Amino acid sequence: MSQTVDRALSILPLLAEGPADLGQVADRLGVHKSTALRLLRTLHEHGFVYRQSDQRYRLGARLFALAQEAVENLDVREIAHPHLVRLNEECGHTVHLAVYEENEVLYIDKVESRYPVRMYSRIGKPVAITVAAVAKLLLADLPEAERRAVAEKLDYPTYTSRSTPNAPAFLKELAKVREQGWATDLGGHEESINCVAAPIRGTDGRVVAAMSVSAPNVVVTADELLTLLPSVRRTADAVSREYSGRTPAPDTV
Amino acid sequence: MSQTVDRALSILPLLAEGPADLGQVADRLGVHKSTALRLLRTLHEHGFVYRQSDQRYRLGARLFALAQEAVENLDVREIAHPHLVRLNEECGHTVHLAVYEENEVLYIDKVESRYPVRMYSRIGKPVAITVAAVAKLLLADLPEAERRAVAEKLDYPTYTSRSTPNAPAFLKELAKVREQGWATDLGGHEESINCVAAPIRGTDGRVVAAMSVSAPNVVVTADELLTLLPSVRRTADAVSREYSGRTPAPDTV
DNA sequence: ATGAGTGTTGCAGGGAGTGCAACACGCCTG
DNA sequence: CAGGCGTGTTGCACTCCCTGCAACACTCAT
Numbered sequence: 403m404s405q406t407v408d409r410a411l412s413i414l415p416l417l418a419e420g421p422a423d424l425g426q427v428a429d430r431l432g433v434h435k436s437t438a439l440r441l442l443r444t445l446h447e448h449g450f451v452y453r454q455s456d457q458r459y460r461l462g463a464r465l466f467a468l469a470q471e472a473v474e475n476l477d478v479r480e481i482a483h484p485h486l487v488r489l490n491e492e493c494g495h496t497v498h499l500a501v502y503e504e505n506e507v508l509y510i511d512k513v514e515s516r517y518p519v520r521m522y523s524r525i526g527k528p529v530a531i532t533v534a535a536v537a538k539l540l541l542a543d544l545p546e547a548e549r550r551a552v553a554e555k556l557d558y559p560t561y562t563s564r565s566t567p568n569a570p571a572f573l574k575e576l577a578k579v580r581e582q583g584w585a586t587d588l589g590g591h592e593e594s595i596n597c598v599a600a601p602i603r604g605t606d607g608r609v610v611a612a613m614s615v616s617a618p619n620v621v622v623t624a625d626e627l628l629t630l631l632p633s634v635r636r637t638a639d640a641v642s643r644e645y646s647g648r649t650p651a652p653d654t655v
Numbered sequence: 656m657s658q659t660v661d662r663a664l665s666i667l668p669l670l671a672e673g674p675a676d677l678g679q680v681a682d683r684l685g686v687h688k689s690t691a692l693r694l695l696r697t698l699h700e701h702g703f704v705y706r707q708s709d710q711r712y713r714l715g716a717r718l719f720a721l722a723q724e725a726v727e728n729l730d731v732r733e734i735a736h737p738h739l740v741r742l743n744e745e746c747g748h749t750v751h752l753a754v755y756e757e758n759e760v761l762y763i764d765k766v767e768s769r770y771p772v773r774m775y776s777r778i779g780k781p782v783a784i785t786v787a788a789v790a791k792l793l794l795a796d797l798p799e800a801e802r803r804a805v806a807e808k809l810d811y812p813t814y815t816s817r818s819t820p821n822a823p824a825f826l827k828e829l830a831k832v833r834e835q836g837w838a839t840d841l842g843g844h845e846e847s848i849n850c851v852a853a854p855i856r857g858t859d860g861r862v863v864a865a866m867s868v869s870a871p872n873v874v875v876t877a878d879e880l881l882t883l884l885p886s887v888r889r890t891a892d893a894v895s896r897e898y899s900g901r902t903p904a905p906d907t908v
Numbered sequence: 909a910t911g912a913g914t915g916t917t918g919c920a921g922g923g924a925g926t927g928c929a930a931c932a933c934g935c936c937t938g
Numbered sequence: 939c940a941g942g943c944g945t946g947t948t949g950c951a952c953t954c955c956c957t958g959c960a961a962c963a964c965t966c967a968t
Binding site for chain 1: 958
Binding site: 404406411460462467526 | 656657659660661663664665667668670671673693694696697698700701702703705713714715716717718719720721722723724725726754756757759761763778779780781
């Protein structure tokens with residue numbers, strides 16, 4: 403919409419890949435060096451990029467601080483956190499909290515497993531949207547039209563033999579998830595990792611977030627993990643109640 | 656430098672305080688609504704802001720994902736992390752890693768205390784720069800001129816009776832820290848919390864990061880905490896060695 | 909020294925962003 | 939239901955700000 407801003411913002415993901423010098427930035431933006439320089443300067447003044455001692459640019463600290471502030475302001479996260487901790491204390495496995503936003507699902511909170519063998523994940527990382535249990539719950543609740551549109555647009559990488567293969571299969575799975583009110587991912591992302599997830603709803607019943615328990619099957623089998631479903635659902639419901647009670651106007655997140 | 660970009664970027668910290676609608680954004684920027692709208696649209700397209708169901712804007716997920724990616728790419732952090740974990744296993748207290756960047760010191764990694772009573776802090780949060788032990792180490796290593804300039808410019812909030820009161824006192828403290836090669840914060844930020852910190856150096860001997868162990872004095876007295884100084888220094892030195900060995904060109908971070 | 913490779917700085921032209929005013933919409937009130 | 943707010947949105951001229959160029963400064967190699 404705004405050319406200058408558009409270019410400036412395009413620099414950031416570019417630098418996220420790693421530090422780059424002026425020439426590289428200019429090339430990848432397709433603009434003159436002097437133009438890139440001025441954009442970088444503006445970003446620099448705001449602390450969004452940082453200039454290393456070797457003159458190359460990389461993402462700056464302010465960006466990081468901003469993001470932290472943003473995520474801390476998410477109501478659901480704040481409310482859910484103690485519940486996640488309690489669930490973790492109860493079962494010992496990794497507990498995740500995720501939200502949906504603009505074709506992406508991402509973890510906004512996490513409590514680490516207390517077992518030595520842990521699942522790898524990180525807060526802020528976009529989730530494997532076609533297979534993750536939390537993603538299924540969040541997408542299953544979208545309005546029909548949007549759900550179809552999103553499903554069509556997605557890629558369906560075959561992480562494992564049990565990954566969701568394509569849009570129709572995904573939509574079918576979403577229908578099932580929507581019906582039953584909970585979801586699983588049994589080795590669809592990583593062969594040896596299983597998850598079981600439940601939705602968190604706002605006052606209007608819309609799914610605002612989803613939480614899951616994940617564990618590698620060297621620790622517990624899929625069947626054993628499924629026995630945790632009731633406590634996961636109980637926890638999610640408790641969060642829903644608290645969330646609904648506290649927020650007067652229901653936000654999408 | 657670039658007006659449009661400048662304005663657009665100013666929106667982000669503004670939204671970090673909380674969601675805002677178009678009018679509020681326009682007012683605080685001092686521009687016409689239509690201008691603000693176009694800036695917000697551009698930010699939106701890049702996923703930096705998100706539009707809630709009530710039409711208000713807040714910071715978007717991409718921002719968060721970007722920041723995570725950025726911090727994961729920091730070499731020091733990657734190298735230091737296992738060492739921090741080991742130190743935590745050894746002593747049980749909260750371990751922090753911090754860097755300096757453009758008049759700010761911020762935590763880039765943290766291992767939580769294993770004691771029930773913990774110090775509050777968060778990754779990405781700017782550190783109380785005039786009192787924190789890690790901040791002292793990072794600032795003490797700046798070139799004389801810059802160090803003075805920064806010290807003059809800072810505020811000196813009196814968090815407690817033992818907080819650094821003003822620039823001269825701070826510079827004196829920095830000189831001492833520089834001399835001895837380690838630093839402490841004994842109740843300068845929170846009355847009941849003590850820290851002991853050591854520097855991490857790059858190939859050229861410049862301080863690139865600092866790490867600390869913190870504990871409330873209900874868990875250990877300041878004196879007891881000081882007995883950990885040798886292991887903190889040992890750990891920091893180990894990180895320094897590994898970091899120097901691995902990075903061919905020394906970066907400021 | 910000499911050159912290639914950087915990053916940096918005026919400058920003039922024109923395209924891009926700006927503010928205005930008018931419009932569209934939802935929401936409340938009488 | 940009409941009317942009146944308070945929003946967010948769009949078209950359109952004007953002009954200002956951004957752009958690309960070319961020349962300059964600087965640091966490394968060889």
